[in-house]
Amino acid sequence: MAVGNAKKQVTRDMSAGDKRPVKPLEFDGPLPRPTRDMNQIRADLDRAGYAIAAEVFSTAKAQEMRNFLAAEIDREEAIDEERVRRFYTDNDDLNRRMSGAQLVNRHPFFRDILEHELPLHITREILGPQTLDESYLVHSYGANVTRPGSAQQGIHRDRSGAIPLSAGAAQTRFIWCLDDFVEENGATRMVPGSHRDIEPQSWTVQYESVPAEAPAGSVLIYTDLLLHGTGANVSTDLERAGVIVGYCPPWWKPMINFPMTTDPDVLKGSSRILRQILGYSSVAVGFEEPWTYAPKAVQDLIVPPEMEW
Numbered sequence: 001m002a003v004g005n006a007k008k009q010v011t012r013d014m015s016a017g018d019k020r021p022v023k024p025l026e027f028d029g030p031l032p033r034p035t036r037d038m039n040q041i042r043a044d045l046d047r048a049g050y051a052i053a054a055e056v057f058s059t060a061k062a063q064e065m066r067n068f069l070a071a072e073i074d075r076e077e078a079i080d081e082e083r084v085r086r087f088y089t090d091n092d093d094l095n096r097r098m099s100g101a102q103l104v105n106r107h108p109f110f111r112d113i114l115e116h117e118l119p120l121h122i123t124r125e126i127l128g129p130q131t132l133d134e135s136y137l138v139h140s141y142g143a144n145v146t147r148p149g150s151a152q153q154g155i156h157r158d159r160s161g162a163i164p165l166s167a168g169a170a171q172t173r174f175i176w177c178l179d180d181f182v183e184e185n186g187a188t189r190m191v192p193g194s195h196r197d198i199e200p201q202s203w204t205v206q207y208e209s210v211p212a213e214a215p216a217g218s219v220l221i222y223t224d225l226l227l228h229g230t231g232a233n234v235s236t237d238l239e240r241a242g243v244i245v246g247y248c249p250p251w252w253k254p255m256i257n258f259p260m261t262t263d264p265d266v267l268k269g270s271s272r273i274l275r276q277i278l279g280y281s282s283v284a285v286g287f288e289e290p291w292t293y294a295p296k297a298v299q300d301l302i303v304p305p306e307m308e309w
């Protein structure tokens with residue numbers, strides 16, 4: 001049963017033809033709201049499974065980066081639309097995506113946010129200490145832009161079904177809001193409390209969910225335990241750009257092989273932390289495996305794996 005300031009989705013978003021049974025929200029109490037208070041963020045993550053960090057970056061920066069991203073997507077689309085749409089997780093052709101492999105190469109902002117202290121500290125708190133204190137890694141990275149008419153994404157977890165939920169969070173997730181996220185433009189839908197579910201996610205039910213509404217400059221925070229999905233954009237004129245980053249422990253295989261996809265020039269002078277989280281260490285779980293055949297420019301970027309923070 002939805003309570004507090006919960007907004008139900010199922011009555012308005014689901015197509016009339018969708019006959020799947022509805023799984024109602026079973027979450028009590030107020031929903032997370034944008035906050036700058038770290039203790040509130042921790043409490044929301046614990047209670048609801050997600051939190052909304054407010055004013056992490058300026059609205060001017062958000063505007064600049066959403067314009068930059070739009071121009072980059074236009075540029076790709078002019079070459080081949082398939083580069084920026086029809087990602088296999090999406091239900092329609094209207095939203096646009098750009099891989100983090102490209103983002104990293106194209107603007108310092110998209111490198112800087114990866115090593116921002118907010119996601120790093122939350123990741124340390126949630127994923128906990130690592131063997132030999134080796135660095136967490138950027139597991140997945142990309143931009144998702146909803147556009148008028150784009151459909152809701154199926155509610156899901158950002159997690160392999162092979163990892164039992166009882167194993168706890170394997171990934172921290174952060175959505176950097178470059179636009180205001182409102183229900184109308186497809187704010188990410190969350191199923192509060194689902195981080196405590198013990199049953200796997202199912203495609204045969206409709207999960208009741210709520211929109212995580214947040215002003216541009218906010219960061220939505222959740223883990224791979226939480227059920228969520230991109231909202232439907234039911235507006236006629238609003239786009240919604242979000243940049244999604246996931247971090248994992250050093251023994252998981254990241255979705256992007258950054259040392260193979262990143263222009264070494266953009267990492268000249270970069271911090272040890274950024275190189276560590278992008279996977280520029282030839283040591284893993286204590287074993288040195290020399291990158292014998294990597295180009296010299298890539299070898300020059302290699303750093304030790306231990307976190308200094």
Ligand SMILES: O=C(O)CCC(=O)C(=O)O
Binds near residue numbers: 188
């Ligand atoms: O863009 C969003 O609101 C969420 C996207 C998402 O959940 C995903 O791609 O896994």
Ligand SMILES: [Fe+2]
Binds near residue numbers: 156157158228229
């Ligand atoms: Fe997701």
